[in-house]
Amino acid sequence: MTRRFRMLVLVVVMLVITAVGTVVLWARHDDREPVTILGTWTAKQGEQFEAVLRSFGIPFRYQGTAAQREVLLSKVQSGEPPDIVIMPSIGELAEYAEQDLLEPLDALYDPEEYGGPWKPTGSGSGHVYWVPVKADLKSIVWYREGERPAASPAPLRSWCMGMSDDGTSGWPGTDWIEDLVLQQQGPDVYEKWALNKERRDWWRGDAVRTAWESWASLLRQDRAAARHALLTDHRGDPDGNGLLFEGWGGCTLEHQGSFAPSFYKDEARRARMTDSARLLPGGDGRLRGREVTGDFAALFGDRPQARELIRRLASKEGQQKWAATTNVFSANRRVAPHGSAVEREIARRLGEGPRCLDASDVMPPAVRDAFYEAVLLTIARAAAGRDIDIPGVLADVQRVQDAQTAQGTDRSAAPRTVCSTT
Template identity: 45%
Template structure:
């Protein structure tokens, strides 16, 4: 959700998509030359309050690295803006992306710079967060911010019961998300597959070892389709609804124009709820999604990963700083609602005692039997895009047998070049 960023002498203005694409744009968008300082450009997905917090973190880096200035450029179209810069031969020094599949593709094309061995300590970032392309020993990215996805949001004081598994009318569902519409549906399918078939099957599917027409995949699509077909208008409404809710509102869960009281959305959803965020509480999805029984002990997660596109001593120092415990703790707790870190040192005690929701989310991260990265995020870009497209096509007629759509995805997968990179694991 895009909001205006802050301005001020301590942090250069957050530049939007227009400023990035117009090299000869107005003076307000142009970078100001400073021959006395080394300028690092950082591209990321955060705007508004999130960008303010990240800007304050970068201020701390500048203070401890005299002679370096960091220009942060925030946009919700990070993939498109980054690709434009790479193709033009002018990528940012560092970029933050939520999709490891894209970063693996950049490694394959020799666009990313390898991280020094001392940038990330394996003991600090366990689980799936340091997963890399199969057969590769070098590291090229690090997790800056993470989210828990196997959760269901509801209003405090109104906890859901198991009957929610059968009643689609209670759920807030929106597929709209600008150029990436469809991913909220892939989240449903992924989480259902994880909770019903387990982490081993999920990992095999996400890393390309399982066919799209395999029983666990078909089963997850059918369960979701049957659920969404439980009300004549549910699927159509989802297709015409933005997952962020109406503009200027407080998300779908707190939209007064909707009668739903449950939302399957990641821990980042509180940033969509605005002033109503303190009213939101959550429960694990393992007992509330259709076809689940509460016995699932794995959790789906996602992350925003920083990677270095232009190598320099200053860029390496920034990557090392972003991975540090001090930076991770300050970044995670420096905004309201707070973020979450994959760093093991950022424990629940980093959050205020009265912020029980944040502390419980941290416990979910730490106590889950397995953490599994968002499957579509780790898949090659071509597969991710057709996955999202077929989600929308399936939702247009949710009573259809999904096998035909899954066969189409499988054919695209089989047509990928033999050297297409897949991650070695999705589940830690």
């Protein structure tokens, strides 16, 4: 018997049947225990986040992992979820909320302090279940100081690209597809696809297929570069300074979010960025919107200490401290820009619309995972010099989407909008 179970003062048993038929026994934690937090930040950024948490004066125990979804699912199924989880996947959080596993955050922060599209839009019950504690910009391309790219689409060999990640390989490719849909079709079509509005065959439709073909045309240019991208970690070598500064094959550009400098380490001061629209294949170079992402905090337990920690982290003061300490970005509109000229420029662009949340982050997890797999299959076929069969690849994702729709799954906690100009 674990120490946690020996210290139980109240046990509330809830039977939750998950998609794999697992029975979950829910247990309330002893109020004397530290607040448990599960997040994605590791290494230096994890240490910086812990320093911010310590300043709140609330005992805590933080676990950072790149395999967060697997770790969280295991903890939930074992009946010992963390008090707080911080993750980018709103679609996953919505599923937990719809199973009554998350606590409402209605009185813990002022939603009006947060700009769209990070600002929670509420659920069918009128509650909000997550709060943005970090924001990032994705429709950008990084290059090395003094090597500004030409204003035209770049060939595959110019791109520093890696698809591998712990437990979530393929997501860097979904960023490419999402940005292409946004720049080619605009925010209205992007939002309808991301939220499966109008229940159309979005995955087999022209908008997604055109974006996918644009990316595939890039991958077909060089089998060796495609193979390298498939087998390479998006962060680069653990002992290196990120893909951009490793420069495999002479690559000089990286389509990556505003968090990329954390991979560049000592070379980050030489990194510069520009809007992605003019460098993407198959477009007219016009910037129609900016893809953004966020990390959202949610409560699995209702202990006062956990609620207070969320309140402090989401406040203007907490967000200002987190942003200033770690050079990250906040969706809180009261937090002042900070850092270098590049960081201030990112903060400015994060404030300009239209902005659209990462589409895969708001999709149901099953659809998101099928999206990841389709990206990996596409690049694997390009690396092998085989026919990619884009209609077949997208039909597979559509079947997963159709199965989700046919199940009539409760999506009342899912976001109502993805794009915003406010």
